[in-house]
Amino acid sequence: MIGSHTRFSPLQRLLHWLMAICILAMLFIGVGMVSTVMPKYLTLVSIHKPLGVAILVLALIRLTVRLRYGAPPLPADLPEPMKLAAQLSHYALYALMIAMPLIGWGMLSAAAYPVVLYGDVHLPAILPQSDGLHTLLWNAHFYLAFAFFALILLHAAAALFHALVRRDGVFDAMAPWSTRARVAPAE
Amino acid sequence: MIPPRQSRPHSGVGSLILIAVVIGACVVTFAYTAGWLSPHRLTPDRLVDAFSPGGEPLGHRRNHAKGICFTGHFEANGAGSALSSAQVFSRGQYPALGRFNLGTADPNAPDSTVRVRGMGLRISTPDDQEWRSAMINAPIFPVSTPQAFYQLLLASASKAPDAMQTFAAANPEIAAFGAWAKSASWTGSYAEDRYNGLNSFIFTNGSGAETTVRWSVLPSAQPVPVSPEELAKRGPDFLEQEIVERVRGGPLRWTMMVTVANPGDATADPSKAWPDDRRTVEVGTLVVQRIEDERNGPCRDINFDPTVLPAGIRTSDDPFPAARSSAYAKSYDRRTAEAKYYPRTAADAKP
């Protein structure tokens, strides 16, 4: 139930940090692969696709967990606009971690490329072949990737601000392990 | 209830600097990874730019721009199964899509002016896998590395009078290709040419044994040599006209042949032919049954990316397939985004 705890559940924290690593890796792999013609191009592409699809699966699990367990409340003294910014940016992060893989998958489908995950394991096409759709999704994947990266940086800066400057327990709510002395319940 | 604060807020200029440094380091690493700090890195963009230095939207393939699409099938005879577990080699008949083409960036080049002819090919199997390939009539590639190919494109586009000489001096392997281009006979038909994959790939068979191979398709039509001067008289598009007529008269066939490397053969360098005595295996027959519309047919929005391979075939130490895949994808991205500049039908063309 929302508000009844001060930290995200261990499963939520595990998913947050696991996915943070995967998503940052995806962004670097993405821009790295499209800027090289060396054999590592193929290696990076062959990581990009299955890892992206893994992120989609994890994101759906995470969303379900989030809807079930909720999130601890933000500090009461946090100004309203900042609370709103935090909430909206979290919605946007969830939206991007679900949209980016779907767009990538759709883009390959619209170009009639097989979506190979590993060896002979591949996904079906989710869109018909179409130059227009391919271009639309290519642009979406491209621009949203940079928006995603910018948002993550902002998010990480805010998290560090909470941790180092405000020291208000927000970072601790998501920290992999508790960074604060235990608070005695109901003083 | 929200717990009381454990520690007081901290005005920490030091903390703010730390945050700025962490975020700044992320941005710089990202920019470096994306190549924004490396103007000399050979990127797919630069490689593809080299085919059309003007940078104008074209809507068509950046290389091998002129061509004509076909459909048919591949009849596997089963012999390839000894080398690769891919279903495409088990005895059977599988649908094929392909494209005869000319190695030029100009979709309007007269046919008799283009030395290199090619074939893009895609064979699909019921297990939902695909084998794509793009082959040319030359028995070897002009250069040893993708970087050298880029330099070759720059040299050919260069206005400097000695650009090509300088290039040839630095990349002597090009002499063998030059000799082929001069001495090999021309034919009057796409149907009479042999197309070679040139790049090497690794086949893995059912018991896990690996071989490094190259493949070719050999025409069943008898090649009749014709001089380029004679071909020029047949008009700028005689190859397309001829193949349409020819297929109307009945299906055309090519034998697909796989050549197995010996240990020590140049598997990473398509400018080096392998000795003639290498083991070859005939794996089946490509049958071309129908000529399809080029601008509005099934080949238009296909990328014959040579790294789209079924399980049982994978890339080798040859650096070309990776470079080709990255460049073909870029060419594909651009041409699909520019579709309106290459109208599908005459009616779509803006006056």
Ligand code: HEM
């Ligand atoms: C790829 C990167 C990341 C993504 C996609 C991401 C995503 C998210 C999302 C969606 C939430 C909201 C959780 C919810 O309400 O269910 C969240 C919370 C949080 N994240 Fe991240 N995150 C990333 C990286 C980071 C990093 C690098 C840090 C720390 C430096 C961080 C620190 C936090 C903290 C402290 C919270 C808790 C905020 C709160 O209590 O409302 N995150 N993250």
Ligand code: HEM
């Ligand atoms: C969280 C998920 C994902 C992220 C963060 C991500 C990020 C990126 C980035 C940063 C690029 C480089 C863009 C550029 O600079 O041109 C890229 C390109 C690409 N991505 Fe993703 N991606 C994700 C998921 C996927 C998935 C699931 C697929 C396919 C199944 C995919 C397929 C591609 C392809 C094919 C390209 C190259 C596009 C081209 O230029 O031809 N992506 N991605």
Ligand code: HEM
């Ligand atoms: C690094 C070296 C190479 C580069 C940069 C390059 C570049 C290109 C590009 C940009 C295209 C157009 C792709 C499209 O838009 O779909 C193309 C098509 C083609 N290339 Fe290459 N190529 C290279 C090596 C080769 C080699 C080694 C061969 C032959 C063995 C070859 C044969 C072909 C053929 C036959 C096509 C036409 C395929 C079709 O019909 O779509 N290329 N090449």
